[in-house]
Amino acid sequence: MSRRLLVTSALPYANGSIHFGHLVEYIQTDIWVRFQKMSGHEVHYVCADDTHGTAIMLRAEKEGITPEQLIDRVWREHKRDFDGFLVGFDNYHSTHSDETRALSEGIYRALKGRGLIDIRSVEQFYDPVKSMFLPDRFIKGECPKCGAKDQYGDSCEVCGATYTPTDLKNPYSVVSGAAPVRKASDHYFFRLSADECKRFLEDWTQQGDHLQDEARNKIREWFDQGLNDWDISRDAPYFGFEIPDAPGKYFYVWLDAPIGYLGSFRNLAARGGVDFDAFTKPGGDTEMVHFIGKDILYFHALFWPAMLEYAGYRTPTKVFAHGFLTVNGEKMSKSRGTFITAGSYLDLGLDPEWLRYYYAAKLGPTMEDIDLSLDDFVARVNSDLVGKFVNIASRAAGFIHKRFGGKLFSSRFTERFESELPGLREAAGVIAAHYDAREFGKALREVMALADVVNQFVDKHQPWELAKHNDTEQLHYVCSIVLNAFRLLTIYLKPVLPAVAARAEAFLNVEPLTWADAQTLLPAGHAIRPYEHLMTRVDQKQIAALVEANRENLAPTAATHSPQRHAQHQENAVNEATKPETATAAATAPAPAAPAPAPAEAATPTISIDDFMKVDLRVARVARAEHVEGAEKLVKLTLDLGTETRQVFAGIKAHYEPSKIEGRLVVMVANLAPRKMRFGESQGMVLAASADGSGVFLLDVDSGAAPGMRVK
RNA sequence: GGCGAAUUAGCUCAGCGGUUAGAGCAGCGGAAUCAUAAUCCGUUGGUCCGGGGUUCAAAUCCCUGAUUCGCCA
Numbered sequence: 001m002s003r004r005l006l007v008t009s010a011l012p013y014a015n016g017s018i019h020f021g022h023l024v025e026y027i028q029t030d031i032w033v034r035f036q037k038m039s040g041h042e043v044h045y046v047c048a049d050d051t052h053g054t055a056i057m058l059r060a061e062k063e064g065i066t067p068e069q070l071i072d073r074v075w076r077e078h079k080r081d082f083d084g085f086l087v088g089f090d091n092y093h094s095t096h097s098d099e100t101r102a103l104s105e106g107i108y109r110a111l112k113g114r115g116l117i118d119i120r121s122v123e124q125f126y127d128p129v130k131s132m133f134l135p136d137r138f139i140k141g142e143c144p145k146c147g148a149k150d151q152y153g154d155s156c157e158v159c160g161a162t163y164t165p166t167d168l169k170n171p172y173s174v175v176s177g178a179a180p181v182r183k184a185s186d187h188y189f190f191r192l193s194a195d196e197c198k199r200f201l202e203d204w205t206q207q208g209d210h211l212q213d214e215a216r217n218k219i220r221e222w223f224d225q226g227l228n229d230w231d232i233s234r235d236a237p238y239f240g241f242e243i244p245d246a247p248g249k250y251f252y253v254w255l256d257a258p259i260g261y262l263g264s265f266r267n268l269a270a271r272g273g274v275d276f277d278a279f280t281k282p283g284g285d286t287e288m289v290h291f292i293g294k295d296i297l298y299f300h301a302l303f304w305p306a307m308l309e310y311a312g313y314r315t316p317t318k319v320f321a322h323g324f325l326t327v328n329g330e331k332m333s334k335s336r337g338t339f340i341t342a343g344s345y346l347d348l349g350l351d352p353e354w355l356r357y358y359y360a361a362k363l364g365p366t367m368e369d370i371d372l373s374l375d376d377f378v379a380r381v382n383s384d385l386v387g388k389f390v391n392i393a394s395r396a397a398g399f400i401h402k403r404f405g406g407k408l409f410s411s412r413f414t415e416r417f418e419s420e421l422p423g424l425r426e427a428a429g430v431i432a433a434h435y436d437a438r439e440f441g442k443a444l445r446e447v448m449a450l451a452d453v454v455n456q457f458v459d460k461h462q463p464w465e466l467a468k469h470n471d472t473e474q475l476h477y478v479c480s481i482v483l484n485a486f487r488l489l490t491i492y493l494k495p496v497l498p499a500v501a502a503r504a505e506a507f508l509n510v511e512p513l514t515w516a517d518a519q520t521l522l523p524a525g526h527a528i529r530p531y532e533h534l535m536t537r538v539d540q541k542q543i544a545a546l547v548e549a550n551r552e553n554l555a556p557t558a559a560t561h562s563p564q565r566h567a568q569h570q571e572n573a574v575n576e577a578t579k580p581e582t583a584t585a586a587a588t589a590p591a592p593a594a595p596a597p598a599p600a601e602a603a604t605p606t607i608s609i610d611d612f613m614k615v616d617l618r619v620a621r622v623a624r625a626e627h628v629e630g631a632e633k634l635v636k637l638t639l640d641l642g643t644e645t646r647q648v649f650a651g652i653k654a655h656y657e658p659s660k661i662e663g664r665l666v667v668m669v670a671n672l673a674p675r676k677m678r679f680g681e682s683q684g685m686v687l688a689a690s691a692d693g694s695g696v697f698l699l700d701v702d703s704g705a706a707p708g709m710r711v712k
Numbered sequence: 713g714g715c716g717a718a719u720u721a722g723c724u725c726a727g728c729g730g731u732u733a734g735a736g737c738a739g740c741g742g743a744a745u746c747a748u749a750a751u752c753c754g755u756u757g758g759u760c761c762g763g764g765g766u767u768c769a770a771a772u773c774c775c776u777g778a779u780u781c782g783c784c785a
Contacts, residue, residue, distance in 0.1 A: 214717080221715060222785075230785085254785095298785050323717095324782075331781085361736095362725080368717075369781070376724045379737050387750050394747045445726080445735075459752045464745070479746095533748060 003041040004286040006279040007033050008261045009087075010296060011050035011095065014074040015059055018081040018342040020355075021325045021332060024370065026087045027359050028322055028438070029291040034088065035435040035495040039515045044274060046264040047082075048093035048100075049075050052240035053253035054135055058175060060239075067239040071096055081342035085352045086498050093264035095256050100263030101241050104256045108232075109244065110311035111190060116197065118189040118229065125165060126183035129176040133185065133235050138175055141168030188233035188249060190306070197306055198227055204305050204315060211301060214367050215294075215321050219301055230303055258304045261290070262313075280313050287317040294321040294367040320438065323369035337551030344549045353497045354381045354538055357444070360496045365438040374543050382537045384444075388451040389489060390500070390534045393507065395458055396482035397531035399467060399475060409480035410525040417521060420481055421457060424450055424488055428518035431492050440496070447492045454485045483508070483528065484521045491518050503534050616671035617687070617711035619701050620646070625661050637686065639668055642708025646670070646683040665701040667711050 009029040012022055026047075033045045051071040060070040071094065079092055093099070111117055125134045136153040143151045144167045153165030165171065166182075173180050191197060205211060205219045231252065233243060238250040262280060269276035279286045292300050297319070305315040327338035346352065358377050361384075362370040400406060418425070427450055434443035458478075466475035486504070491513045494501035505512055508522070509529050620639035639646045648668065667687045687699045 218716075218783075221783095225714095225784085228785075295783075297783090302785085326781080329780090367782095371724080373724060376737075380724075382750095383737060386748090391747060391750045394750075396746080398746065441725080448736075455751055456753095458746080459744080462744085462746085464747095467746080531747095536748075537750090 003036065004279070005033075005036060005041060005043045006265060006286065006288045007036075007043060007045045008264075008288075008290050009045075009047050010290075010292045011048050011257055011260050012078055013053075013055075014049040014051045014071040014078075014094075015055050016074075018078055019332070020327070020340045020342070020345075020372065023085060023342055023355065024325050024359055024363075025291055025293060025322060026082060027085065027356050028363055028440070030087045031356070031360055031440060031495045032291070032435070032438060034498060035432075035515075038491075038494060038513075039432065044090050044265060044268060044279070045088065046091045046093070046261060046268060047089050048095055048097075048260045048264040049078055050253065050257045050260060051094055051096040052238075052251075052256060054132075054138070054234070054238065057237065057239040068096070077343070081346065084346040085342060086356065088498070091264050091268035093260070093267050095260035095263060097260075097263050097267065099266040099270075100256055100260050103262050103266065104241055104251055104259050105244050107259060107307055107311040107313075108251070108255075111307065114310050116191045116194060116310055118191055119186050120189060121184050122187040122231070123182050123184045125171070125173075125180035127173040127176055127178055128181055129178040130173065132175070132237050133183070134173055134175070134180055136165050138173060139165045139168065139171050139180060140174055141165075141171035144169055185235050186233075186249070187231050188243060188246065189229040190232050190303070191229050192227045192302065192306060193229050197310070200309055201227070201302055201306055204309070205301055209318075210305075210316060211319055212321060212365065212367060215297055215301060215319070218297060222298065222302070227302070254299060254303070255307075258299065258307075282312075282314045284314075286314075288314060289318045289320065290316050291320050291322070294323055297321050320365070321367050322363070323367050326369055326371045328373055329371055334550070334552040337547035337549075339552075340546060340550045345546060348542065348546055348549060350538070350542055350546065351535065353500055353535070354385070356496050357381060357385055360440040361444045363438070363440040364442075374547070378538045378540055378543060384448050384451075385497075385500075385535055386537050388448060388455060389493065392451065392454050392458070392482060392489065393486045393504065393534065394531060396463070396479040396486070397507070397528070399463055399479045400483065400528060401530060403467070403472065404476055404479075406527050406529070408483065408522055408524065408526045408528065409476050412524050413477065413481070414521055417481055417484060421453060421485055424453070424485055425518055428488075428492070428515065432515060435495060443492075444496070447489060450485075450492070451489055454482065454489070457485070458482055480522075487513070487522060488518055491515065500534050503532070507531055507534070615669060618668055618670040619705045619707055619709040619711060620666055620668045620670075620686070621707045622661050622664055622666060639666070639684065639686070640707045641668075641670065642706060648684045648686060650686050665705060665707070667699045667701060 007029060009026050012018060018026075029045065033043050036043045049071060051067075056067050056070060060067040063070065075092075075094055082089065082092065108117070125139050126132070127134050127138075139153045140150050141153070142149050144163055147169070151168070153168055153171075154163070171180055172178065192201070202223060205223075206216060211219070232255045233246070233249045234240070234252050236248045236250065240250040240253055241256060243249045243251055265274075265279065266276050268274060278284055279288060290300055290304075300316070300319045300321075308315050325332065327333075327336075327340070330336070330338070332339040345355070354377070358372065358380060359370070361380060362372075400408065427446060431443050431446050434440070434446065461474075461478045463475055463478050463482075466472075466478065487508055487510070490501050490504045490508075494513060501513065507529050509527060510522070618641055620641050622637055623640040623645060624638040625636070637648045637650055639648055646668070669685045669687070672683075672685050
């Protein structure tokens with residue numbers, strides 16, 4: 001039975017680049033969508049940039065451009081990144097669109113017509129210089145408890161106290177620096193606490209199968225705390241849609257953001273061929289599925305269904321929330337270089353399908369966080385994709401071309417195929433069920449186990465031996481089996497690896513593969529094309545370069561809270577550009593560290609432990625030390641780091657006789673950028689103490705230490 | 713602070729009441745040489761975070777402690 005699906009991923013905020021955290025979601029959704037399409041279902045996958053709010057407005061102002069110019073530029077960047085990672089949206093739109101405006105106004109009017117909109121006066125902080133109301137995250141001040149400076153209005157990053165913005169001492173506006181004043185204004189509220197609304201939401205979230213179990217439990221907690229009405233208006237100046245019949249009042253960005261799903265879909269439908277109403281009106285057999293991060297569950301499981309329900313639209317069929325991404329077991333960090341942007345990965349020429357595969361291998365249907373371990377990434381991609389999968393085609397293709405003119409075995413062998421590689425075709429069912437249930441990790445484990453079986457088959461029949469003994473028919477048969485097996489594996493991996501699959505289809509000389517094709521084999525005597533390698537290996541060095549490219553050498557701003565969270569937290573996430581320059585280094589340092597923000601002018605400002613850890617100090621053995629001809633000060637050292645050797649030029653000629661230091665242990669900076677010198681490249685630096693005119697003293701290491709040990 | 717999740721082999725993870733706890737990678741020992749070193753066979757390795765309890769039976773359920781992470785609109 002064919003399904004009809006409208007699928008969305010959360011809208012990225014038009015105020016920053018797409019990074020690895022975002023990609024978890026887009027890749028997850030894209031794989032699911034591609035699988036559904038391959039299975040013959042009708043799927044419309046839409047998304048858009050989320051473009052409104054104070055943060056966008058201020059950022060544009062700071063850059064001296066209009067918000068429209070800003071969001072237009074960011075849209076293009078985002079689109080490029082998504083295309084680069086093979087995220088196949090059927091439409092990528094913007095919330096700043098006629099469609100979204102019309103839908104937002106319509107939904108608002110419907111809610112108002114049902115008596116679900118209230119107007120109440122709210123007192124908020126107001127920036128008298130900028131003449132604007134300030135979202136909480138745009139107010140800073142001193143912590144009421146410990147007195148730490150430059151703390152946000154909700155919690156103190158030094159002592160951990162939580163409070164409200166009104167508790168701050170000496171508050172100031174992040175925008176203008178002025179002291180904010182309290183000012184009242186009328187706000188529009190969506191009456192979520194209305195009885196009918198509460199009943200509907202309790203029912204919608206707890207009954208039926210719209211949410212994951214964990215999500216349901218989470219929402220139960222929220223219900224227990226009581227539902228509050230939702231403030232959906234913001235005062236001018238604001239970049240967004242003005243509320244009908246309410247001059248100077250704008251829809252809060254979070255109102256029109258999810259409506260942007262429908263806006264994007266309507267924009268797609270307007271181009272023809274898609275029935276907008278069939279997917280958006282109640283009743284019918286279509287499905288509406290949202291993939292989101294767990295941080296925005298509240299909006300998608302409460303506000304959104306309520307808005308839809310009371311505005312006469314259908315409610316979501318499913319809301320699938322996923323967890324966050326950590327890198328090497330830790331939060332993504334700009335100072336560690338693990339806050340990796342999509343653009344940097346693509347610019348360095350890394351293969352997007354490596355990441356798609358790695359994420360898929362780690363993804364399941366739960367809200368659990370997933371970890372990107374960079375070492376594991378390299379090992380897994382190389383071993384699974386190149387070693388196991390791609391290699392299968394490569395092993396058989398040569399014989400088929402050299403011996404058989406590129407044509408497969410000339411008679412049918414479907415039954416024999418079954419007995420040679422039992423289960424390879426039947427697995428299609430299990431794997432499909434895994435994909436459909438978003439059990440991508442399980443699906444891929446299954447596929448890789450099959451790839452192992454195929455490699456075992458090759459080893460068992462040893463085609464190279466058959467070739468040697470001119471057992472032509474058997475050789476032809478075995479290689480044909482292997483290529484058919486490869487074709488099946490390609491089908492199974494195609495949702496994850498669309499580009500490799502396309503290359504494999506070209507090599508196999510077949511039409512684009514669908515899931516149903518797993519039921520058949522290549523026709524007897526089928527001609528294939530010459531084999532060209534389908535995927536290269538990841539080099540550890542590429543990963544190192546990626547991390548380096550993303551490393552920011554600024555003082556670590558503790559303010560990069562939950563960087564991987566959805567950018568949709570616009571009003572919460574103050575854009576880097578609008579932050580004042582004061583670094584709050586102390587917050588990330590566990591130990592005593594910096595007492596207060598260190599003055600930037602100081603010669604050696606206090607650094608955090610994070611800063612220190614950026615320097616990779618290693619014990620090294622001086623394997624060789626030689627004079628450098630023509631150099632006045634330099635000695636060429638060959639340093640043994642245990643796993644590798646480095647060539648380093650050290651300016652110690654005046655103080656050390658090379659032959660005397662051979663064999664001793666020294667401390668070196670192992671991650672210093674290599675530097676070309678007249679005599680060669682210096683790949684590091686050895687540590688020595690010195691003062692004016694006092695000589696140079698190499699650091700020694702106590703016995704017992706081994707080359708390669710980290711110094712910290 | 714409140715609530716929740718996680719903690720299993722060197723690494724990344726699976727197992728979630730029932731034979732001696734598994735996989736991939738890494739390591740080690742063999743084999744092989746078709747394949748852009750890719751493969752195959754064998755093998756080492758674990759007080760399943762600590763402590764209590766429930767049960768004929770606990771990595772799995774309950775309580776408690778530790779650590780890590782997340783959420784608090």
